[in-house]
Amino acid sequence: MRKFGYKTRSMAVKGKKLLEVEQLEVVFNTRDGEVKAVNKLDFSMQSGETLAIVGESGSGKSQTALAIMKLLAANGKTRGAARFYGRNLLEMTATEINEVRGEHIAMIFQDPTSSLNPYMTIEEQMLEVLMRHRKMSRKDARLRVLEMLTQVDIPDPERRIRQYPHEYSGGMQQRVLIAMGLLCQPELLIADEPTTALDVTVQDQIKRLMRELKEKFNTSILLITHDLGVVAGLADKVLVMYAGQLVESAPVDEIFYRPRHPYTAALLKAVPRLDQVGDYDMHPIPGNPPNLLKLPKGCAFRNRCEMAFDACAQMPEVREVAPGHKLRCFLDGGALK
Amino acid sequence: MSDVSKSILRVQDLHVYYPVETGTLFKRQTSMLKALNGVSFELAPGESLGIVGESGCGKSTLARAILGLQQPTSGRVLWQSEPLHEMSAASLREKRKELQIIFQDPTASLNPRLKIGDTIAEPLHNFYPRMDKLQVEERVKGMMQMVGLLPNMLNRYPHEFSGGQCQRVGIARALILNPKLVVCDEPVSSLDVSIQAQIVNLLKDLQKKLSLSLIFIAHDLSVVKSISERVMVMYLGKVMELAPREEIYTRPRHPYTSDLMRAVPIPDPEVERNKMDIVTYGDTPSPMDPPSGCPFRTRCPWARKRCAEDVPILRRVGGEGKVACHYADEIELPK
Numbered sequence: 001m002r003k004f005g006y007k008t009r010s011m012a013v014k015g016k017k018l019l020e021v022e023q024l025e026v027v028f029n030t031r032d033g034e035v036k037a038v039n040k041l042d043f044s045m046q047s048g049e050t051l052a053i054v055g056e057s058g059s060g061k062s063q064t065a066l067a068i069m070k071l072l073a074a075n076g077k078t079r080g081a082a083r084f085y086g087r088n089l090l091e092m093t094a095t096e097i098n099e100v101r102g103e104h105i106a107m108i109f110q111d112p113t114s115s116l117n118p119y120m121t122i123e124e125q126m127l128e129v130l131m132r133h134r135k136m137s138r139k140d141a142r143l144r145v146l147e148m149l150t151q152v153d154i155p156d157p158e159r160r161i162r163q164y165p166h167e168y169s170g171g172m173q174q175r176v177l178i179a180m181g182l183l184c185q186p187e188l189l190i191a192d193e194p195t196t197a198l199d200v201t202v203q204d205q206i207k208r209l210m211r212e213l214k215e216k217f218n219t220s221i222l223l224i225t226h227d228l229g230v231v232a233g234l235a236d237k238v239l240v241m242y243a244g245q246l247v248e249s250a251p252v253d254e255i256f257y258r259p260r261h262p263y264t265a266a267l268l269k270a271v272p273r274l275d276q277v278g279d280y281d282m283h284p285i286p287g288n289p290p291n292l293l294k295l296p297k298g299c300a301f302r303n304r305c306e307m308a309f310d311a312c313a314q315m316p317e318v319r320e321v322a323p324g325h326k327l328r329c330f331l332d333g334g335a336l337k
Numbered sequence: 338m339s340d341v342s343k344s345i346l347r348v349q350d351l352h353v354y355y356p357v358e359t360g361t362l363f364k365r366q367t368s369m370l371k372a373l374n375g376v377s378f379e380l381a382p383g384e385s386l387g388i389v390g391e392s393g394c395g396k397s398t399l400a401r402a403i404l405g406l407q408q409p410t411s412g413r414v415l416w417q418s419e420p421l422h423e424m425s426a427a428s429l430r431e432k433r434k435e436l437q438i439i440f441q442d443p444t445a446s447l448n449p450r451l452k453i454g455d456t457i458a459e460p461l462h463n464f465y466p467r468m469d470k471l472q473v474e475e476r477v478k479g480m481m482q483m484v485g486l487l488p489n490m491l492n493r494y495p496h497e498f499s500g501g502q503c504q505r506v507g508i509a510r511a512l513i514l515n516p517k518l519v520v521c522d523e524p525v526s527s528l529d530v531s532i533q534a535q536i537v538n539l540l541k542d543l544q545k546k547l548s549l550s551l552i553f554i555a556h557d558l559s560v561v562k563s564i565s566e567r568v569m570v571m572y573l574g575k576v577m578e579l580a581p582r583e584e585i586y587t588r589p590r591h592p593y594t595s596d597l598m599r600a601v602p603i604p605d606p607e608v609e610r611n612k613m614d615i616v617t618y619g620d621t622p623s624p625m626d627p628p629s630g631c632p633f634r635t636r637c638p639w640a641r642k643r644c645a646e647d648v649p650i651l652r653r654v655g656g657e658g659k660v661a662c663h664y665a666d667e668i669e670l671p672k
Contacts, residue, residue: 056529057500169620170392199391200557200600202620207602226530229602233609252606270531271604272559277587282563284534288499 016086018187018220019045019068023080026063026072026244035292037063039244040080042318045237047187050214050221052235052252054228054267058289060244061224065190068222069107070097084188103133106181110193112173116165122176123161129183144183151216152179152209171202178209185217192224207233228271232256237324240264243290243300246318250325258335260327263301265336299329307331344379345550346403346518351376351412353398357625370625372398374574374632375412377651382517385544385551387565387582389558389597393624395574396554400520403552404436405429416518434464437511441523443503447495454491457481457509464514480509485539501532505539512543518550525560537564558594559601562586570594573624573632576651580658590660593633595670613671631662639668 026038038060045051055061066072068082068089082089084105089097101107109115117125123145130141149157152175165173174194181189194210195203211234214221223234231238232252239249240261248261259265269283287304296303298313305312311330318328353373358364373395380386390396401407403414405421414421416432424432440446447456457477461468478488484505495503504524511519521540525533541564544551555561561568562582569579570593578591589595603609619636622628631649634640641664649661662668 056531171620199621201391201596203602204600227602228530228604229609232604232606233602233612256604256606267531268604270534272534272562273603274559274562274586274598274601275603275605275608278583280563280582282534282537284538285531286535288501289529289532291499 017044017083018047018049018085019222020083021064021068021081022083024064024067024082025079026060026067027077027079028073029075029077032293037076037244037292038067041241041244041246043239043246043249045188045220045222047220048218049237050223050235051237051239052223052225052231053239053241054225054231055241056226056267056289058243058292059241061226061241062192064241065107065192065222065224069101069105069190071107099133102129102186103184104186105188105190106184106186107190107192108174108177108181108194111197112170112177113165113197115177116173118165121162121164122168126161126176126180126183129180133184145179148179148183149176151182151213152176154179169202170198171205174198174202174206175209178206178213182213182217182219186219188220188222190222190224193226194223195230196225196227203230210234228256228268240267243292243295245300245328246326247301247328248326250322254322254325260321260325260332260335261329262305262307262331262336266304266306343381345382345417346380347413347415347418348376348378348399348403349413349415351399351402351414352410353395353402353407354410368625371574371627372624373402373409374627376571376574376576377412378569378576378579380518380550380552382550383544383548384567385541385553385565387561387568388552388554388571389556389561389568390571391556391597391621393573393621394571395624396556396571397522398574399571400438400522400552400554403518403520404438405432434514435517437514437516437519439504439507439511439519439521439524442527443500443507444495446507447503449495452492452494453486453498453506454481456495456506457513460510460514476513477509480513483512483543484509485535499532500528501535504528504536508536508539508543512547515547516549518552519544520552520554522554523556524553526556533560540564557601558586558598570597573621573627575632576661577633578658578660579651580656580660584656584658588656589670590654590656590658590665591633591662592637592639592668592670594660599671639664 021041021043024038024041025036028035028037041064053061053064067078070089078090126145127138127141130136130144146157149161154160154172154175195206198206207230225231235252238252238255240247242263248264255264259268266285270285272282285304290300298315302308302312316328316330318326321327321332351373352375355370355372356366357368357370359367376399388396398407402409408422454477457480458473461473481488486505525536528536537560553561553564565582567581568585570577572593578594585594589598622635628635630645630647634644643663649663651659651661653659654665
């Protein structure tokens with residue numbers, strides 16, 4: 001790709017998967033004891049794919065993303081491996097991971113306001129990326145930045161680029177962050193709840209933008225979210241987490257039309273739907289989100305599960321119930337309604 | 338329902354402007370932020386009204402004004418036919434027993450150093466200082482049971498609870514004085530989806546059981562669907578549409594309502610893949626400098642010359658509901 005006057009320094013190695021996470025564990029030492037936020041998680045991503053990790057608070061979805069980027073809090077430790085084109089990110093030195101960050105893997109966060117430096121103009125913040133990672137001249141970098149801002153539909157970029165973050169609305173700030181993330185044409189974009197803090201009409205715009213950019217730049221996206229609605233419109237594959245573990249993963253249509261884990265099915269039902277005319281009922285999941293310090297023995301979802309039975313006092317193993325469909329549950333009567 | 342004599346709450350042409358000051362040493366007022374720009378509606382006893390709008394629409398300012406926490410620039414709030422903002426401090430304090438609020442962030446709105454039993458009892462101590470200790474405890478326990486908390490959790494602290502449980506504490510605190518109206522300002526926005534439904538169902542049950550009037554504020558149309566008998570859509574300090582829920586969800590009449598509806602993602606990949614573009618583009622204009630005429634016109638694809646000149650009034654266009662759009666009876670909104 002020579003479109004922007006430089007070659008992409010790809011890390012791609014033939015035959016190697018974009019991302020392979022094996023037995024990932026994230027453990028925090030806290031005053032109340034050791035908390036296992038992520039527990040033996042396995043998943044992989046092909047290049048060009050969008051994988052959504054879905055879960056509620058305490059499911060470990062964000063810690064998984066942070067662990068991959070080596071951005072965990074100081075009291076957090078990782079075990080296992082997260083291989084990016086075969087190289088284990090978790091074992092990289094600070095210099096190595098810094099090269100990967102921004103250049104090969106970019107990340108955008110939930111709250112765009114706190115992700116931008118309030119003391120720097122948008123121009124300074126964006127140029128820095130290219131001047132540092134690509135060693136581009138100021139002039140070239142500026143052209144490239146303006147082009148990218150046009151791609152994410154920032155009107156009048158020549159003028160807006162000189163402004164400070166507070167002069168942008170939330171939706172515009174998130175556009176800037178997406179543009180910034182894509183400046184080096186990373187192979188992987190990790191988006192942690194990219195639309196949660198935005199107004200609904202703006203959420204929709206950002207979702208469309210992400211879909212468009214993915215096609216245009218062939219960027220793989222790891223989408224972290226609690227919102228199954230966002231997932232339906234963006235993801236190719238879905239991984240559902242509960243209390244730090246994978247409970248179900250499958251291609252997007254399988255998850256939505258043929259869920260097999262009671263938690264997935266309950267979560268789908270809990271989303272209020274505007275397309276169902278005349279249905280004014282809400283369908284909660286009983287109980288409370290899991291407390292990682294006091295998990296029940298066996299299946300973590302057991303005490304909220306309507307279908308739990310004696311066997312659930314043991315932890316079910318993950319097994320493949322259909323091609324590409326993994327499930328951690330003793331039940332297997334097929335798809336749940 | 339909208340029989341005027343029966344209304345418990347009447348909001349009449351309410352305006353709230355906040356002065357905007359610039360300069361560090363010599364402050365001067367440079368402009369006005371028009372948070373509420375002529376809002377009127379009524380609420381019947383026992384009715385639940387959903388108020389929906391995106392950031393900057395004035396929904397939280399409206400909540401504060403209804404509770405007497407915000408002095409209006411002009412217009413009136415009549416609580417049981419008495420103008421709330423013209424009362425003496427003493428009688429306003431008395432009215433506070435009848436008007437309660439539930440906040441968005443349940444963990445931030447509880448005092449972390451107070452046991453939850455004390456948090457729930459605080460309004461009683463405040464308004465009935467001579468109430469017998471045992472009686473207070475009894476009422477607190479009864480209220481805890483009512484909101485789905487075990488009464489033996491009385492001596493625990495907020496950090497021992499999940500977000501959903503903290504919100505139940507917030508609800509108990511709001512209800513302990515037997516209010517007539519409860520304003521819920523985004524009570525479930527910060528909760529997990531599975532818990533949101535629990536809290537909405539709880540509020541719905543309590544509203545029926547205690548025949549409360551309820552105002553439920555939200556930033557999108559999905560959560561209010563289940564709990565509101567009528568829904569009011571706001572944009573830049575104005576009411577765009579106010580209609581019974583059967584009407585607004587099946588046939589929205591304002592372009593903004595229709596977009597707000599279609600912007601909510603549906604958890605169905607097939608539906609999402611085939612969804613048409615929503616027509617609203619860009620961001621909400623600044624409330625410091627709202628567009629002339631119809632505030633929505635800058636984002637509305639149907640806007641015509643008249644929309645920049647005349648402010649549309651809230652009017653009936655067939656059906657029960659009212660809509661503020663000059664062309665509501667002409668335009669064909671996408672499904």
